[in-house]
Amino acid sequence: MPVTAVRLPGNTPDDVAALVVAGDKNFDLGMKHLLNSNPSDNPDGWSQENAKALELFRKANESYL
Numbered sequence: 001m002p003v004t005a006v007r008l009p010g011n012t013p014d015d016v017a018a019l020v021v022a023g024d025k026n027f028d029l030g031m032k033h034l035l036n037s038n039p040s041d042n043p044d045g046w047s048q049e050n051a052k053a054l055e056l057f058r059k060a061n062e063s064y065l
Contacts, residue, residue, distance in 0.1 A: 020063065023060040026057070026059040030055075034050070034053040036049040
């Protein structure tokens with residue numbers, strides 16, 4: 001089961017839920033960029049995609065902490 005498929009309990013504070021939603025969004029976008037960072041499939045732009053993925057994963061991590 002993907003991590004983003006787990007629902008928060010109904011009594012989760014709104015500010016915490018908002019952080020989790022933001023983290024999940026950044027994680028999902030990061031995965032899209034990571035999948036586009038294959039040098040065989042994207043020889044001219046893979047490094048930019050990889051850098052964007054890393055940036056989004058870091059933002060997701062900050063939301064979860």
